[in-house]
Amino acid sequence: MAEKGPLKISAKELTSGLVHAKDVEVFIGRLAMEEEWEPLGPTPFPSIATLRSWDHLLLSRYKPFYAPFCDYCCLCTYGKCDLSKGRLGACGLDMKAQTARIVLIACCIGAATHLSHARHMVDHLIEKYGEDYPINLGSDIAVEMPHARLITGIKPKTLGDLAFLLNYCEKQVTQCLSAAHTGQEGSYIDFESKALHVSMIDHLAMEIADVAQIVTFGFPKGDPDAPLTWVGLGVLDLSKPVVLCIGHNVSAGIEVIDYLEKSGLGGPGETVEVAGLCCTAHDITRYRDQAKIVGPISDQLRIIRSGAADAIMIDEQCIRTNVVYEAQRVKTPVIAVSDKASHGLPDVSELPIEKIVQMLLSGSTPGVFLPDLEKAGAVVALTAIRMAPIRQKFKIIPDPSQIQTQASQCTFCGTCRRNCPIDLPIDQAVFNAKNGNFELLSMLHDVCLGCARCEQVCPRKIPALSLIEAAAQHKIKTEKYRMRVGRGPILDTEIREVGSPIVLGEIPGVVAYVGCANFPNGGREVATMAREFARRGYIVTLSGCSAMVASYVKNEEGKTIYEEFPGAFDRGGVVNVGSCVANAHISGAAIKIANIFARRPLRANYEEIADYILNRVGACGVAWGAYSQKAASIATGFNRLGVPVIVGPQGSKYRRMYLGRAEDKESFTVYDARTGERVWVGPAPEHLIIALETMEECMVWTAKLCIRPNDTTKGRMIKLTHYVDLYKRIYGRLPPDLHMFVRTEADIPVTFKDEIMQHLKEVGWKPWERPSIDPTLLKRLVRV
Amino acid sequence: MAMAVKPWQWGNVPGHEMATPVKGDVVAKLIKSAKRPLLVVGGEALREKWGDKLLIDFVAELAKTGVPVVATAHTYRALRERGVEPAAIMTVADVTNRLQDPSWGVDGKGVHDLAIFVGISYQLQSQMLSTLKHFATHLRTISLDRYFHPNATFSMPNLKQDEWEQVLNNVIQVVRG
Numbered sequence: 001m002a003e004k005g006p007l008k009i010s011a012k013e014l015t016s017g018l019v020h021a022k023d024v025e026v027f028i029g030r031l032a033m034e035e036e037w038e039p040l041g042p043t044p045f046p047s048i049a050t051l052r053s054w055d056h057l058l059l060s061r062y063k064p065f066y067a068p069f070c071d072y073c074c075l076c077t078y079g080k081c082d083l084s085k086g087r088l089g090a091c092g093l094d095m096k097a098q099t100a101r102i103v104l105i106a107c108c109i110g111a112a113t114h115l116s117h118a119r120h121m122v123d124h125l126i127e128k129y130g131e132d133y134p135i136n137l138g139s140d141i142a143v144e145m146p147h148a149r150l151i152t153g154i155k156p157k158t159l160g161d162l163a164f165l166l167n168y169c170e171k172q173v174t175q176c177l178s179a180a181h182t183g184q185e186g187s188y189i190d191f192e193s194k195a196l197h198v199s200m201i202d203h204l205a206m207e208i209a210d211v212a213q214i215v216t217f218g219f220p221k222g223d224p225d226a227p228l229t230w231v232g233l234g235v236l237d238l239s240k241p242v243v244l245c246i247g248h249n250v251s252a253g254i255e256v257i258d259y260l261e262k263s264g265l266g267g268p269g270e271t272v273e274v275a276g277l278c279c280t281a282h283d284i285t286r287y288r289d290q291a292k293i294v295g296p297i298s299d300q301l302r303i304i305r306s307g308a309a310d311a312i313m314i315d316e317q318c319i320r321t322n323v324v325y326e327a328q329r330v331k332t333p334v335i336a337v338s339d340k341a342s343h344g345l346p347d348v349s350e351l352p353i354e355k356i357v358q359m360l361l362s363g364s365t366p367g368v369f370l371p372d373l374e375k376a377g378a379v380v381a382l383t384a385i386r387m388a389p390i391r392q393k394f395k396i397i398p399d400p401s402q403i404q405t406q407a408s409q410c411t412f413c414g415t416c417r418r419n420c421p422i423d424l425p426i427d428q429a430v431f432n433a434k435n436g437n438f439e440l441l442s443m444l445h446d447v448c449l450g451c452a453r454c455e456q457v458c459p460r461k462i463p464a465l466s467l468i469e470a471a472a473q474h475k476i477k478t479e480k481y482r483m484r485v486g487r488g489p490i491l492d493t494e495i496r497e498v499g500s501p502i503v504l505g506e507i508p509g510v511v512a513y514v515g516c517a518n519f520p521n522g523g524r525e526v527a528t529m530a531r532e533f534a535r536r537g538y539i540v541t542l543s544g545c546s547a548m549v550a551s552y553v554k555n556e557e558g559k560t561i562y563e564e565f566p567g568a569f570d571r572g573g574v575v576n577v578g579s580c581v582a583n584a585h586i587s588g589a590a591i592k593i594a595n596i597f598a599r600r601p602l603r604a605n606y607e608e609i610a611d612y613i614l615n616r617v618g619a620c621g622v623a624w625g626a627y628s629q630k631a632a633s634i635a636t637g638f639n640r641l642g643v644p645v646i647v648g649p650q651g652s653k654y655r656r657m658y659l660g661r662a663e664d665k666e667s668f669t670v671y672d673a674r675t676g677e678r679v680w681v682g683p684a685p686e687h688l689i690i691a692l693e694t695m696e697e698c699m700v701w702t703a704k705l706c707i708r709p710n711d712t713t714k715g716r717m718i719k720l721t722h723y724v725d726l727y728k729r730i731y732g733r734l735p736p737d738l739h740m741f742v743r744t745e746a747d748i749p750v751t752f753k754d755e756i757m758q759h760l761k762e763v764g765w766k767p768w769e770r771p772s773i774d775p776t777l778l779k780r781l782v783r784v
Numbered sequence: 785m786a787m788a789v790k791p792w793q794w795g796n797v798p799g800h801e802m803a804t805p806v807k808g809d810v811v812a813k814l815i816k817s818a819k820r821p822l823l824v825v826g827g828e829a830l831r832e833k834w835g836d837k838l839l840i841d842f843v844a845e846l847a848k849t850g851v852p853v854v855a856t857a858h859t860y861r862a863l864r865e866r867g868v869e870p871a872a873i874m875t876v877a878d879v880t881n882r883l884q885d886p887s888w889g890v891d892g893k894g895v896h897d898l899a900i901f902v903g904i905s906y907q908l909q910s911q912m913l914s915t916l917k918h919f920a921t922h923l924r925t926i927s928l929d930r931y932f933h934p935n936a937t938f939s940m941p942n943l944k945q946d947e948w949e950q951v952l953n954n955v956i957q958v959v960r961g
Binding site: 065066067068069070071072082083084085086095096415418419421422423457520649650652653655657659661690691692693694696697700701730731732733736 | 792793794795798799800801826827856857858860861864872873875876877878880881882904905906907908911912914915917918919921
């Protein structure tokens, strides 16, 4: 049963000694809950089973496909249980359910991580600004939090309302996680339903976190012309003290900047460089664009070992868990500010700032745990300033002249390669270096994930990652790229402009390059794909590490994608929404299209809006380097909302995809809401989440997954133009499934008309009887 | 007696039952004796090379012996250029998904009894083989890549490139008859 909003007490007539009133309604709860801004939809505050029927509907078309990572279940003391080849575990669970259970756990971790981030952020901001601080995203954004409105039915007005929403989210995550306990859920489909539920909650939590920081910190409020900043390993001015912020929660990073500014030391880059990795990096540049982004998570060890940082501040998520050890090697103190990642460091909350700084300068401790953010801001800034002359940028990446000596121990045993997550020829590169040839080592810098697993397993203790970096020193200095800072949400005014062309298919699609840096061939593939689709007139949105690496390929004029294309949510626009939590604005834009453009009721109306998006909004997510549990829940949250997602080959290790089968015509039938008839609409979209192997394949599928049943003939023709053009370029022929997407001759791209007509004739294609319908999976939306 | 072979990726130890390592003649006999083999080719076939020769060249030779091919990733064009018309173009996930189905055949002529994987990136291939190991009990799988794949029914052991070349040539020769 759905969770209730505030308690509502109604009375026809109320008489007391003081008053006499009629038709009285009393609400007990938050003010935001009172406002009847729209009639309440069917599913306010859904619990884990409220939207189960929608999930089952989706999963009857997009059936879970499992690729177990391990034959065993090791979660309880009956185990290990071998579940291979149809065997059941001691609890009765089979491999499908166990794999679905692991997926659920991953999605719970992902959602919990964003949620606890949001909780920390909101509590901190309430303490700082008060719970009545207004949620105001500017005059161009009236639908301020589409997820909150859609899922819970409330229109948040203050930080206090956000805290209230978090209570609901926390309860949902707890319930979903509890379903993973031994002896609870036993059906893989219902594990998946819970994974979809908790991932929907994840998007709400991300929205809360990002909106809270936007309104209080003054981040861009959907500004298409948000300023450009710098990203890359070569962006830092090493003549200055450098503060390096690692993680995802910018609260502490902002305290560093505020301290510098208040102390007369100027903004970032004036006397002290303030830079970051991962999402905190995004968010410090949303606060001050003079701050800099070193790069994605994969650059973490590289920059630490380079000795550039004079103080490292870690907050939460995506932190190297041996960061203290690595920082200690280059004499850089670490200041941990989150109780979720305190890394065994001593709590110095009670000590005065000067005392803490002295401890760090003296090296008596490799770092401190300091959850008092204001104090941490001062400690980090002062430590960096005073540590810089002591450290003198001490580094452990060898000079190029030392590479050969360090590589000389290599026996070419291949152990490094066999432990590299993406099977890079590290063995060959180090062996070549032993013989004086550093070329391959240097090339590996462009694709290496920076995890250093190769070093852990080397029997000769060769520091392969450091050698790769040493060999690439000459090009690292030139790695400076312009990137538009995260602009946050999409404006309602933009949605009004593009809603129609997106839904009708005239803008061929919205492609979202999101997530982490576990790329199969380096980040440049993301840059190449993003540019390709922007040039084709798709709306390209980006977030997280993908938004950073998208700048790594310059065009013929030396411009990055952010300099080449406008930042508007419009045809050919390239929109960096910001950090991980800003992903909620991408899914939020799809919701807004359904609401603002199509005027579908938004309030607590999840199923109908998701049905609308699945059938009408040509959007596709690409998480080419997804690695984390957060990426799992983000992708699964997109899926519940009807948005398909492509992951790179490493994403197959998430163990589960949602795959349709195009030849199963029944599964791709929908209701025509006008007549109630069941109509086949073609495999559009064919899958909800799929792992692909190569960039080329990914581009073809991105174009294909933007096709929707509702496309007009003009829209379908435009979408097919891109699909066919890419297909012909990459495969050298027409797509064999073209007949499933051409409904009438008017759908056929003019440029390929003769060729396609010939092909269609050969396969016996006939114009569809019902090319134009009002598609829905929901019987209740049939109007007759 | 089976050789003791470690998975190519050290961490890729799925369980106590792992692929039977096979080489040369055995591989060829498995392919020859299969009633309905299917060759699944991936993007690494366009990257693995010996001098001027690519893995896709070997694959094309094997395909010409009459084994139907599914071109995954973006291998279709290269196969066509080598005179092979694949039976289907699919993603590796799509073909693996269908191979679980005991009624599916790529050409509509019935279920396959042997899926031969080649040139698919290691981790992705390992996951696909895991799917088939667990959920396609009607099917045997073999990996022709030079890395030991524990999730296959049969796999090449970890081979040096020149050894691998020799094995592949031998397989083609024997299958061709």
